[in-house]
Amino acid sequence: MEPQDRQSIDLTRLQVPDGHRYKVSIEKDESPQxxxxxxxxxxxxxxxxxxxxxAIGAICLVVVLGKSSSPDDRKWAFGILSGIAGGCVGHLLRR
Structure with a gap:
């Protein structure tokens, strides 16, 4: 049964089971453009x-593999590379 007024909804006619809730929303369709x-x-x-x-990974690899890099430089480069690898694995696993 359609409501008489298109701008109102009679929520009292809905039979919502215990422990459930309902939400009403009006959304605009997305145009092709x-x-x-x-x-x-x-x-x-x-x-x-x-x-x-x-680019950041390449810079870190240059630092890690460079012969003139100090141990401190290698440490932060490894940290960034670990973060990049972890982010890639997390993205692939969706976690």
Missing amino acids: ELRLRLIRELVVLAVATLFVI
Whole structure:
């Protein structure tokens, strides 16, 4: 049965079991142009972030593998490389 007024909903007619709740929301559909722009933005952010992580990883590898690097320099480079590796594994496992 449709409500008489399209701008009101009669919530008293809903039969909600004990221990349950309900939520009402009205959302605007995403237009094809908005979807396209959102996907392009997400791809650009992904590409920039990937290049940034690769650049930092490369710098750390140069420090770790460099013969003139001090032990302190190698220590922070290993820490950053460990963080990058952990972040990649976490992203792949979704945790």
